Amino acid sequence: MAITPTLSSVGIGAGASGLDVGAIIDKLMTAEAAPLDTFDKKTASYQAKLSALGTLSGAVSTFQGSLSALTNSNNFRAVSATPSDLLVLSASAGAKAVAGSYNINVSQLAQAQTLTSAGMASKLSTIGSGAKTTVSFQLGSLAGGTFGVTGTTLSGSTLLTGISNGSLNINGTAIPTDASTKSARALAEAINAKSSTTGVTATAQPTVSNATMFSGFGNIATGADGTYSLSVGGIEIVTQGNGVAAGGGITAASLDTTLAGPNAISNALAAANITVTGKAADGNLQFTRADGSNLGIEEVVTGSVMGGIGHAANAVNDGSNVTLASSITLASGNASPITVAGSNPAATGLTAGTGGSYMNTGFTQDGTQATGSVVIDATNNSLQGIRDAINNAGLGVTASIVSDGTDKPYHLVLSSTKTGANSAMKISLSGSDGQPADSALNDLLSYDASGTQNLKQNSAAQNTNFSVNGIAITSSSNSVDSAIEGVTLSITKIGNSSLSVAKDTTTVKTSITAFVKAYNDLNTSIGKMTAFNPETKKGGVLLGDSTVQSIQSQLRRQLGAPITG
Incomplete structure (x- = not known):
């Protein structure tokens, strides 16, 4: 019979077999775990080195980045x-x-030139008959003349009572006038006193007598009680006493001789800024006062007098007194539209509103800028059609439509695409097959600073x-x-x-500061990673690492080397 041995307890004490099985197992397990502990320590060491190398890599990268600004020579010449x-x-x-x-x-x-058309009730309504019309654009420069507004001759009431204050306002500025403002010269002086705020200057046009005023000047005849004198601008030109027969005293020829000078009369006229042209004998004698002051021409008679201005030698002359006035011209300093307002601008010869045009100005095409044209016919003869045709043509001009809210609100606005004085526009229209341009289109779009200006300039090319x-x-x-x-x-x-x-030097200072910081941070990082603590007998995680030693060596060598170039 077989006998099977059994172990009744692993906790057999010393009184039994004498074996401490638990201790044996613990030691066996400790022995088996020792390689794992070593592996864990090595893993932790490698991880620490890997982390340190990552930190070092970041510091090196930052340092390299700090060098990029210093390698750009332009930063040192900034x-x-x-x-x-x-x-x-x-x-x-x-x-x-x-x-x-x-x-x-x-x-x-x-700035670029901007031109605006008259208002239209609809941007889609047809303009003109639809006859084929070519609209041509040129760009160039303007020379000579002025941009502004021309007034009309001052009225007789203005010459009599002057211009009351508040009558005229230019570009939002009131022009001070009063009862003494009775001539174009005085009005111009009042306007020019405000030029710094209005941007507008005024020029009084010369005061000129009628070219036919002295036509048929009759020889002066004075009766026994008659006398005659002729004064121009307050200067007595000729006189004739009593009892002088026609032809024996003042005649057209003798008047011309006196005016020809040189003598006291001609000198006095010159001092009063009055010039003489033509001859009474030829019927075209004229007096001109260049400064725009009023010019009075007066015949004073007493008793029986015949002949003189507008009178034959045998026609009775009861005397005459004419005061001549002129007008003013406004000029915009920057060729912008001029706004005229006030309680009675008509007293100044001006009309309320905003506008202006070029006067005595020439246009010269700029050959370096492209020219071009568009065709307007029954397919596109509306504001919108014209706008689109211009914009699609690439002419150096852009078109848009602006509404001002009035009963005819829609305006075509044309602008040169370039700024500068050489980008002023000239717009001409022509028909086809020998026919003229559509008159409605011509009235809307034709523009020439030296001629017809059917568009209104809002801003000048300058x-x-x-x-x-x-x-x-x-x-x-x-x-x-x-x-x-x-x-x-x-x-x-x-x-x-x-x-x-x-x-x-700001850029260089910033770059150098960043370099110094990056270098110091890199050195600090390397120092911590390679340091040895004699007290704890412990070294940095990268102590003795060949990569770190190589980096330190290269840095020291480069910083110590002279810069070439």
């Missing part, structure tokens, strides 16, 4: 441009800019005008890069500003 008034202009400086101080005075900003340290400069654009070498000016407002151009 120049700043600082204006004193940023509302007048801003500026930027390039590497070619030279340090210095500049005084800049802006008197005019560049350059930027400014000076740098007293040197006058003109530019077709408000962005100017040619006035000061290496500096680009962006001009935004009329006014004065100083400009300081100086070496810009």
Whole structure:
């Protein structure tokens, strides 16, 4: 019979077999776990090194990044441009800019010309008959003349009572007038006293007598009780006493001789700014007062007198007194429309409203700018059709439609795409097959500063005008890069500003500061990772690491090496 041995308890004490099975198992397990502990320690060590290397990599990357700004030589040549008034202009400086101080005075900003048509009740309604019409555009410059408003001759009531205060307002500014404002000259002086606020100057036109006034001047005959005198501008020209027969005294020929001078009469006329043209004997004698002052021509008679102005030698003359006046012309300083208002602008020879046109001005085409045309016919002869045709043609001109809210609100607005004085528009129309242009289209669109101006100018084509340290400069654009070498000016407002151009060390300082910080941070990181603590007998996680040693060596070598170039 087989006998099977059994183990009744693993907790047999010393009184039994004497074996401590639990202790044996613990030791066996500890022995088996020892390699795992070593592995865990190695894993922790590798992870610590990996983390340290990641930190080191980040510090090296930051350090490398700090070098990028220092490797750009332009940063060491950087120049700043600082204006004193940023509302007048801003500026930027390039590497070619030279340090210095500049005084800049802006008197005019560049702008594009804008023209506006008369109002239409609908932007879709047809204009004209639909006859094929070619609208041609040219761009160029204007020269000579003025842009403004021409008034009419002052009325007799104005010459008598003057212009009451409040009668005239120009561009929102009241023009002070009173009972003494009786001539074009006085009115012009009152307007010019406010030019700084209105932007408008006035010129009194010369006062000129009628070309036929002295036609048929009859020889003066005075009776026994008669006398005659002729005065011009308060200056007595000729006189004749009693009892002088016709032909024996004042005649057209003798009057011409007196006026021809030189004598006291001709000198007095010149002093009064009065000039003489033509001859009484030829019937075309005229007097002109160039300054626009009123000009009085008076015949004073007593007793029996025959002949004289408008009288034959045998026609009785009871005397005459004529006061001649002239008109004024308003000129806009920047060729902008002029608004005339007030309680009685008619007293000044002006009409209330906003407008203006070029006078005695010439147009010269700019050959460097493209010209072109559009065809308007029955398919597109509306404001909208004209607008679209112009915009699709690429003519250097843009078109839009603006509504002003009146009973005829729709206006076609044309603008040159470029600023500058060389971008003024000339618009001409022609028909096809020998036929004239559609008259309605011509009345709407034709525009020539030297001729017909059916469009109204809202803004003129003009350059930027400014000076740098007293040197006058003109530019077709408000962005100017040619006035000061290496500096680009962006001009935004009329006014004065100083400009300081100086070496810009800010970028270099910032770059060097960033480099120093990055270098120190890198060194600090390396120091912590490679340090040895003699007290704890422990070293940094990368102590003795060849990669770190190589980085330190390269850094020290590069920083200690001289810079070439």
